[in-house]
Amino acid sequence: MLELRGVQAGYGRIQALREVSLSVGAGEIVTLIGANGAGKSTTLMTICGVVAAQAGEILFEGESLRGLSPDAIVGRGIVQVPEGRRIFPRMSVRENLEMGAYLRRDPAGIRRDLEYVMKLFPILAERRHQPGGTLSGGEQQMLAISRALLARPKLLLLDEPSLGLAPLVIRQIFTIIRRINAEGTTVFLVEQNANQALKLAHRGYVLENGRTVLNDTAEKLLGNEEVKSAYLGI
Amino acid sequence: MVYGIIQLINFAHGEIYMLGAFIALIVAGALTIYGFSGWAILLLAGLVAAVYAAAYGYTLEKIAYRPLRTAPRLSPLISAIGKSLFLQNYVMLAQTPDFLPFPTLIPEFAFMEPVAHIIGSAEVVILLTSAVLMTGLTVLIKYTRIGKAMRATQQDMAMARLVGIDVDRVISFTFVVGSVLAAVGGVLVGSYLGQINFAIGFMAGIKAFTAAVLGGIGSIPGAVLGGLVLGLTEALAAGYVSSAYEDVFAFGVLVLILILRPSGLLGRAIREKV
Numbered sequence: 001m002l003e004l005r006g007v008q009a010g011y012g013r014i015q016a017l018r019e020v021s022l023s024v025g026a027g028e029i030v031t032l033i034g035a036n037g038a039g040k041s042t043t044l045m046t047i048c049g050v051v052a053a054q055a056g057e058i059l060f061e062g063e064s065l066r067g068l069s070p071d072a073i074v075g076r077g078i079v080q081v082p083e084g085r086r087i088f089p090r091m092s093v094r095e096n097l098e099m100g101a102y103l104r105r106d107p108a109g110i111r112r113d114l115e116y117v118m119k120l121f122p123i124l125a126e127r128r129h130q131p132g133g134t135l136s137g138g139e140q141q142m143l144a145i146s147r148a149l150l151a152r153p154k155l156l157l158l159d160e161p162s163l164g165l166a167p168l169v170i171r172q173i174f175t176i177i178r179r180i181n182a183e184g185t186t187v188f189l190v191e192q193n194a195n196q197a198l199k200l201a202h203r204g205y206v207l208e209n210g211r212t213v214l215n216d217t218a219e220k221l222l223g224n225e226e227v228k229s230a231y232l233g234i
Numbered sequence: 235m236v237y238g239i240i241q242l243i244n245f246a247h248g249e250i251y252m253l254g255a256f257i258a259l260i261v262a263g264a265l266t267i268y269g270f271s272g273w274a275i276l277l278l279a280g281l282v283a284a285v286y287a288a289a290y291g292y293t294l295e296k297i298a299y300r301p302l303r304t305a306p307r308l309s310p311l312i313s314a315i316g317k318s319l320f321l322q323n324y325v326m327l328a329q330t331p332d333f334l335p336f337p338t339l340i341p342e343f344a345f346m347e348p349v350a351h352i353i354g355s356a357e358v359v360i361l362l363t364s365a366v367l368m369t370g371l372t373v374l375i376k377y378t379r380i381g382k383a384m385r386a387t388q389q390d391m392a393m394a395r396l397v398g399i400d401v402d403r404v405i406s407f408t409f410v411v412g413s414v415l416a417a418v419g420g421v422l423v424g425s426y427l428g429q430i431n432f433a434i435g436f437m438a439g440i441k442a443f444t445a446a447v448l449g450g451i452g453s454i455p456g457a458v459l460g461g462l463v464l465g466l467t468e469a470l471a472a473g474y475v476s477s478a479y480e481d482v483f484a485f486g487v488l489v490l491i492l493i494l495r496p497s498g499l500l501g502r503a504i505r506e507k508v
């Protein structure tokens with residue numbers, strides 16, 4: 001479904017991605033783990049067209065994404081929940097959700113999906129008239145995921161959804177991610193919380209200094225000695 | 235409005251106001267020759283000025299601001315001042331440095347006769363037009379798709395891109411709307427005061443900015459309140475001190491507000507993004 005081959009990208013003179021190659025198959029949950037500053041967020045931003053790739057190929061459903069604008073990429077069905085949630089702070093919860101459906105023109109379908117996410121996260125229904133900026137961290141993460149779902153993504157990119165959340169909330173979010181995947185959405189999950197991410201995912205990649213250095217099934221990575229010592233703290 | 239979304243003081247905004255007035259003056263002149271009557275002239279001249287201003291605002295953004303979108307904030311500011319000076323001097327050379335008489339496009343209503351000594355027809359028309367435009371603007375920003383996209387862009391531009399908003403288009407649209415409003419303002423005030431020259435936009439621009447800062451950037455009721463307070467300050471200064479000092483007081487207010495309450499009277503506290 002998604003394939004990156006030798007992708008390089010950066011910010012001005014800073015080269016953040018040196019050689020990123022990975023693939024995500026339809027229906028999978030694939031995770032990308034790596035230390036702070038390894039280039040995980042940059043990888044997602046490059047897929048979304050916010051950061052321009054300098055070299056390499058990015059293919060989605062067989063077509064190149066390089067050079068497409070971010071809104072065109074959203075239109076193709078790739079939607080990101082960025083690091084730090086990035087809720088529109090002075091728009092209501094409901095308006096935030098509506099912004100997720102910005103490119104859609106099917107009011108009936110949007111209404112159904114609004115009801116769907118409010119069932120998924122009942123707290124959002126309760127808070128729907130409140131400004132997004134007043135929600136707690138966990139609630140904002142739920143809102144950010146719901147906003148992305150309103151775009152009806154084929155491929156959902158998640159950047160550290162567990163960041164700064166209590167263990168109980170993390171478990172809740174991960175359960176929902178599994179459910180979203182079971183209902184047919186492909187998931188590409190970036191995490192520092194390698195343990196949890198590898199337990200959820202089917203396959204995983206390890207990113208080091210802008211290079212994908214390891215890739216295997218999640219199970220094998222959980223048992224891999226290097227991964228254990230570097231990312232699982234065992 | 236533009237400042238609210240992209241944190242840029244559009245110094246050329248006042249010049250669009252001035253251009254609007256000049257275009258209306260030219261169109262009104264032509265229409266008078268063809269024997270049109272008062273209302274038709276006002277509407278047509280206003281319309282042409284608005285269309286022209288829309289095109290101008292769009293082009294200006296495209297050639298002079300967009301290339302600088304990611305540059306340090308000082309660059310677009312300098313570009314804005316440059317454009318402002320360019321437009322002023324262009325109009326001065328193409329037209330004249332002197333004040334030109336502006337025809338009274340707003341006719342006197344017969345039914346206003348009894349109260350004409352308190353409030354004139356022109357004032358009523360200006361007040362009503364402003365009220366209608368401001369209500370329209372509020373509705374646009376609050377409820378329409380493009381309005382929501384404008385707010386989203388203002389609150390988090392990168393995230394707006396990630397939900398599929400074509401941010402460039404939204405910013406162009408903002409410039410177009412802002413320019414149309416400025417041009418309409420230029421036509422009405424030109425007609426009210428009866429004379430225009432190439433420099434009227436500069437003062438108007440700075441005063442509009444003062445009013446917006448006073449009321450709280452991004453708040454439409456705030457801008458109205460700011461305008462009122464500023465107007466009263468000027469009137470009082472002119473009345474009690476000297477009319478030569480009214481601008482001094484206007485800027486005094488701007489400085490005071492920036493020091494004491496940078497978020498404005500009705501504004502929310504905004505933290506500068508880093």
Ligand SMILES: Nc1ncnc2c1ncn2[C@@H]1O[C@H](COP(=O)(O)OP(=O)(O)OP(=O)(O)O)[C@@H](O)[C@H]1O
Nearest residue numbers: 011014016034035036037038039040041042043192
């Ligand atoms: N906007 C930016 N401008 C300049 N350099 C940046 C920018 N964003 C990221 N970088 C640099 O690019 C490199 C990769 O950053 P990135 O945010 O992709 O890392 P990450 O793996 O997501 O880290 P974290 O786990 O802390 O989120 C870092 O060295 C970082 O300093």
Ligand SMILES: [Mg+2]
Nearest residue numbers: 040041042083
């Ligand atoms: Mg990151």
